[in-house]
Amino acid sequence: MPGFLKKVDPLLIGIIAATIIAFIVPARGTFADVFSVATKLAIALLFFLYGARLSTKEALRGLTNWRLHLTIVVFTFVVYPLIGLGMRPSTAIISSELYQGILFLTLVPSTVQSSVALTGIARGNVPGAVVAASMSSLLGVLLTPLLVMLLMGAGDGIHVDTSVFIDISLQLLLPFVLGQLAHNFIPPVRDIAKSKATKIVDRGSIWMVVYSAFSQGIVAGVWGDVSVWEIVFLVVFSGVLVAAMLWVTKWVPERLGFSYEDRVAIQMCGTQKSLATGLPMASVIFGGATLGLLIIPLMIYHLVQLVMCSAYVSRLAAAPQ
Structure with missing residues (x-):
């Protein structure tokens, strides 16, 4: 057993441990509020370190890589919704409410924090992932309610909470820009960002997000x-979907001539679905209705994607370049 544990990536162990702890001792009340703030600060620190680690030239190259961003948008808001529609026959073995939850999970935007962190672990295109994942969240503000209206028939009373633009700007993009300034004008900070500090923060922030x-x-x-x-069905479905999308998001970019770094960014941003964005979106879109069954598929998929993608990027990180 000790030998086996040494081979298991700490990121994966931490994700499983955070989930178990959440089930046994979930964050409640004041502690939940404090932990939520700490999680946001950890994510902001992570993006600051990413900004401090990258040269401005690399960051600008990530911003202008339109082929990368377009490919990720197509996977997130076209391929996934088509898969969600294709799962309609599953209502023969699960409730229609759970199927609606499966469809909803295919409509939400990509994660930002975990997809960028996983891209960094696998030595992928981090600046490209930062821009692509942030763009996915911003587009999701408009596209997710629109897709819900078209595909789920929940158009009445839909309104968009534009505060997501402010949240992304303050929590993700501003720290990244400040990190860029530190990279150019404060060399000691740049050196810290290139050390193991970034690795510690990116893994720790993922664990905190899962627990919260x-x-x-x-x-x-x-x-x-x-x-x-139904839980078993959702776990199996999520595992199959993640595995299939990891293959598709590797095969298609290879055929399109993307570099290794871009392929990793496409895989991590193109296979992730955001629980942090999906939960508040669900409460806004569905007007405070009971969300229990609707969000369970997204919660399960969120955990499965992190477990499988973390194991996947750990293998990529260990492979020689």
Whole structure:
């Protein structure tokens, strides 16, 4: 067993541990509020370190890589929704409410923090991932409600919470820009960013996000409305979907001539679905309706994608270049 544990990536162990702890001791009340703020600060620090580690030339190259961004947008807002529609026959074995949850998870934008962190671990195109994932979240503000209206018939009363623009700017883009300034004018900070500090922060922030997200679902009592069989179905479905999309998001970019770094960014940004964005979007779009069954597929997929993608990027990071 000790030899086996040495071969298991700490990132994967941390994700599983954070989930278990959330089920046993979920964050509640004041502690939940404090932990939520700490999580946001950790994410902001991560993006500051990414900005401090990268040269301005690299960052600008990530901003202007339109082929990369377009490819990720197509996977996120075209391929996934088509898969969601194709899952309609699953209502023969699961409730229609759970199917609606599966469809909803395919409509939400990509993650920002975890997709960028995983891209960095696998030595992918980090500046490209920062721009692409942030763009996905911003587009999701408009595209996710529109897709919900078209595909789920929930158009009445839909309105968009534009505060997501402010959140992304303050929590992600501003720290990245400040990191860029530090890279150019404060060499000691640049040296710290290129050390193991970034690796510690990116893994720690993922663990904090997992614990916080699952704590919210447990405190809200969303797991009481779903059977064990349905949970097993969702876990298997999520695993198959992540595996299939990891293959597709590798195969297509290879055929399109993308570099290794860009392929990693496409895989991590193109296979991730954001629980942090999806939960508030669901509450806004569906007007405060009971969200229990609707968000369970997204919660399960969120965990499965992190487990599988973290194991995948760990293998990429260990492989010789």
